[in-house]
Structures are given as structure tokens and as C-alpha cells.
Amino acid sequence: MAQFFVVHPDNPQSRLLRQAGQLLADGGLVAVPTDSSYAVLARLDDKAAADALRRLRGLDDRHHLTLLCRDLAEIGHFARVDNRQYRLLKMATPGPWTFILEATREVPRRVSHPSRKTIGIRVPDHKVALGLIESAGSPLMSTTLIPEGEDEPLNDAEEIRQRYGNQLAAIIDSGPCPLMPTTVIDLTGEAPEVVRRGQGNLAALGLS
Template sequence: MAAAPIVEIDPQHPQPRLIERAVQTLSSGGLIAFPTDTYYAIGCDLFDKRAIERIYQLKQLPRSHELSFICPDLAEVSRYAIVDNAAYRVLRRKTPGPFTFVLPATRLVPDLVLRRQKTVGVRLPDSPIALALVRALAHPVISTSAAAPDGEVLIDAHDIKERLGHGLDLILDGGFKPNEASSVIDLTGPEPVVVRQGKGDTSDLLL
């Protein structure tokens, strides 16, 4: 299989025709790489089981590895996750931003992306490209780091093509992205718990 083409896209004002091209790829079961507010992600349609399986194969991940997905807004988050008042206050304060929120899943979430205890990892990134993709697709998009099987996180579109391009269908080049993971915040309990400190300020959650 030929390596995926690289398409340069404006990270702040993504061109609608390029978003449409990416959405057509996602709709037909394809995998794309795209920049977020943390690092490049590999994504597919949340409801395409075969595409999700392809992500596991491409990154050589165990099926126990948890995948997060991107929603365009809080209304969409509440379709796929159970958001109580306390969690909603955190989400309103922290989105869009470089955070992954662990929340109880609703029945709409496919089994393949359910975490332990039937939770999900949800992102609302501060990324015009990522948000344009999920709005245009009208489905959440799986978002997992563009990391090679050896664990190296790839921060440039050309590196992604070289290491992972054989398993991708399109690479959106939004420029160099520093290697910064999202902070993971568990909102399933009575108090927010910072599971992983990454990009983004979490100090106000620990009061």
C-alpha cells in the first residue's frame, strides 16, 4: 500500500475543501493523521469498527489500550458521557483545551472504545482543525497519539508519513507540533483526579 499523501492545512483557519477531503476519507473507513492542541493524532470515525481495528494494528497496541475521542462541544459530550453538575463545571472551565476527561459512558459508545468500568476518554481540543473535522463528520473522531510502534511520538507530518504512512489514508500537515501529551482528568468520582499531568494547568482542580 502506498504511503498516505500529505496535505498542508492552515492550523488556525483550516480550508473547508481540505476538511471535506479529510471527512470523505473518514466516512469511507479511512485513517487520517491530524494536528491537535497537544500533538498529532491518528483518527477515524468513532462508529467504524474496522477502522478502529486498523489503528490498533498500525500502532501495534494491545486491545486493552484505551482510545479517546474528540467531540465538538459540550452538548455532544453529554450524548456519549454522563456529565453531572460537578463534571459540567470542570468541562465548562477547561474546554476547549489540552485535556482528556474520563467520564461514565452512555449506551451510544461502541464497546470497542469503552474503558474499564464502562468509562470513556473525551477530548474537546483547542484546535480549529480537530474541531472542524468532528463538526463536518457529525460523529466523534477517535484521537490517539501519532506514535510509532516503538513508542516514539512523531511531531512532524513527514516523520508520520515515513513511519506510519503505509497504514494511513491522509496526513493533514499543520506544521511542527511539540511533543506534549494532554492532561488526563478523571471526573467519575466525587472530586476530579489528575491521572496524568501533561499540557494544561490542573492546579485549580486540586483545591
């Protein structure tokens, strides 16, 4: 059964985040609130955890998993970013945006798209999510917690415990978070392409 951590949204208890980080290191999946609904996280270097992440969501290997990074500098380690892309990323991070970019060799092949060699990547604007990435010591694989066969993500920790308590190592409760996934923008073409509309004001990025 999943451990349940009640963490302050503005001043996260580092002790609890370290405990959750250790569960990730041990191969577990952790549900965490973000600036756009709950996400389920796993270690980037853990193949079994990546497989469990996909099973929990009912995803195949063509679905982009997303890397949650601590900052813009870390993005550049895992994705190829040119000057045009960098300007947009600088405006948008941290925030409720997921960007599709060409993956570098630092990204395991099982995480990137099998044919396009691309990766979803973002920096969340949420202290608890960022604190957990910091405790883990590296970017984390993630996917929005949308139940298989449904369209809406989850944002209530107690409901997540009832539905997924046997599949998760931990659930972090920091109070309510938005009930909308990130906006996904593909930056691999000549112009940015909005793949999914969600949280965030596209006009603020000069997009529509």
C-alpha cells in the first residue's frame, strides 16, 4: 500500500521529500501534485519503473513520457535546444508547459519516442514537485495521472489513494492542484505546433 505524505505546499518538509525520493530510488512510483494536476514519477534510469509507469496509465511506447527538470540549464543536458527554442523555453519555464524536443544521448531509448527520438520535457512551477526532483538528484520520468479510458486528470490525493494505492509507492498530498494537464508544444518542426491545449496562456508565449 502506498505511503501517504502530507507536505506543505509552500514550505515542503525536506525530510518527507527525502523519504519519497528514496522510494523512487528503490524503484517505486510516486504521485505528486504539480502546477497542472497530479503526475506519476519514476527514476529516469529505472527500466522496470518506466514499464510500470506505462502500465499504470495504459500507454504504449509511442506515447511521450516527460522529463521533469529543475531548471532551464538541466533541459539542455537532455534535449537539443537551438537559439529559437531557447528563447521560448526561457519565457515558459517554470510553468505548465510540456515541450517536445529532440532527445540527446543522455535520455534512455526506452523513454524517448521510438521512431522520432524525441522527448517531452518541462520545469514545473510547483515547490513540492521541484523539491522532489532535487531530493532525487536528477530529472524524473513523469506522466499526467489520467486514468486509463478517461479524459480528465486526477487532482485529489485521497481519490488517488483509493484507485492506485496498490500500484504506487507513495502519494504526496499538498492540497488542491489544478484539474487540467499541461499544454504540449512540439518544437521539432519549423514552427511551434500545439499538440494539446491545457494549462497556460498561449498568447503569453506569442502563440495561439
